[in-house]
Amino acid sequence: MEKKYIGLVLLISVFIGCDQEKTAEPQPDLKVKVVQPIQEDIIIEKDFVAQVYGYRDVSVRARNEGFLEAQTFQEGGFVKKGQQLYKIDAEPLREAVIKAENQLERNKVNLQRAISDLNRIEPLAKINAVSQKELDAAKAESKALEALVNSSKANLNISNLRLSYASIQSPVDGVVGKTLVQVGEFIGRATDNKILTTVSVIDSIRVEFFITENDYLAFSKRSQENQSKLLELPLRLVLSDGSVFSELGKIKFINREVDNITGAILVQAIFPNKKHLIKPGQFARARLGVSELSNALLIPKRCVSEVQGNFSVFKINQANRAEKTRINIKEKYKDFYVVSNLKPEDKILYEGLQMVKDSVKVNPELVEFKSQFLTK
Template sequence: MTTSTPLAQPLRSRPQTWLLPLSAALALTACQDNAGGPPAMPPPEVTIVTVKPNDVPLTLEYVGQTAGSREVEVRARVSGILLKRLYVEGRPVKAGDVLYQIDPEQAKAALDQARGALEVEQAKLMRAQQDHARVLPLFAENAVSQKDRDEAVSNFESAQASVLAARARLREAQINLDYTKVTAPISGMTSKEVRSEGSLVSPSGDSSLLTKISQLNPMYVNFSMSDNELLRLRTWQAQGRYVPPEGERYSVELKLSDGSMFSSAGRLNFTDNLIDPTSGTIRSRAEFANPDGALLPGQFVRVYLKGGKLKDTLLVPQRAVLSTQQGKIVFVVNPAGKAEPRPVELGDEVKNEVMITKGLRAGDQVIVDGNIKARPGAPVKVVTPGASAPPAAKPASAAAGA
């Protein structure tokens, strides 16, 4: 007797559920074989800017230092003891204000001596004049000799000259007495005293310097430009690429050490025609109105020279430029829609853009955003700036469970 078990049943009479996973696996394998590998990544999305020539204002930047428009050394012009300082250090003074008093006694004595010498010479002149007036009529009557006549004339003329010399010495003594009061030659701001009260001063050497005065309105700003930059500007001007302001009247702006801009613009009032052989630079100077004394001598500032412009200049955003070991490059989108690297040479920065002096042509489409993801020769997808990609589709398992 034969016993029937489930395993002994014919295969055709068992359910065919085991064929379902195998069919799915075969179908998946066939799909992969037909696709030739995993699906390709989509091209990266980028934004572009089309390069076109523009006239760009050119700002030239330098480091400068302020200086008074007039800086005068106050010096002693006579010898003596410095009795008193009559000004407050670091405060403004007006022209003619007395700054120092030098001991005047020696000058007063010299003045009295000069007065006495003048009176003596005047007395001699009076006597010589009397002799001259008496001898000449007698000589006309042949009552005196030619020698007597010549002596009278000579004594009279000599006495006249002696009086003139005595008057000059008197005037000199008076000037020296006046110089014992040291006055301000100009209006401006005083500096620290160099000689204190009680010091012996003289009109020669370093001992004559007492203080300095700087005129702060207007204020000068001295700066220098390199000879290479000047040559470049002149070359561009000859080529028609650079246009200076009318009459070379540049506008000048200042940035102070705290980052703030000075309230008013100045003007360029001097450019040297010689190159300093030690530094290879050309000295220049700008003038600024400084009525409230906001600028002080010796400040370091940033000088911005404005007014000129560059014609037909190509600009790209700064973020479009990449740094490589070979130099600066940008990516452009070629007619085939692929990324193409271009080596470029940069010029000056203009706000958030940079000048391209070599490497691009008008009409080139430069990648601005997404250039990090671009690969040479690989296709890219140009999108509108600010456009966002559509949300990704949910996984099948998540969609089924939703």
């Protein structure tokens, strides 16, 4: 019995020893992906909240009073300059034209009579058959009626012009908006000459935004350093879905003054918009280069950890051990940080931040970071 017990103890000891040997086997190093900082010249950009307008937004108003008889355009459609948009009741205007024509004819008849009288009196005055006073009166009558005829012609022209205004036409080629009046409505009162609709030229668009005085000074310094004009700096437009508009814009003008309340300056830019993708009234972000950095050192944002405002990365040393290293961030650039205390040859942990601890030995695999943006 005692021998059996001793044998059992020895057997258990052998099993325990074997298990300890298995536990003591070295674990393989953790496989991680690392990147190296990128060094290049970059332009630091800044976004500004912007409002989009048509290159020209022309309000359409009635130039005559009257009842609206017809709307002759499709809301939201494209219209040509001179195309009819609305039609006003023209009957009173036609009556005014007829009245002006009749008045002109009467005055022409009276002028012909006066000219005939003058032609008859002039020969008689030469032989003293009539007095000089009668001759002067005939000449005055002829001139007065000639002036009256000219006045009647002007009145007829005005009446015809007013009649033409019964057809309200598009002032420009562009996209017409929603109608603000309805057929049957009386429009064109001097006290209530409201906008009927708006036609926008959108082959190009205007973008307006405000910049601070400090930003303006930074832009000015950059343009002076590059010997370029401030108005020639390229501008991008970021749409509401985060996409970047394909066309580059140019600053058209910078307002002459700084608002003394907000400390901001109005900037207006022009963007090509041949496909009519951008519509007036949209909100967007104007993206403008603030400053240039030469040989900037960039690391992907996903490599960086932040704790209470302190930023750090895991740097892999020559012994393939992860070292937690605090970094100094100078700027944000697209999906990178611009840092100042790393070297281009450093290996920075890219994937596996949650699994790696300080001083842990790793098996690094160098990969290339593919930015979702196009770097310069």
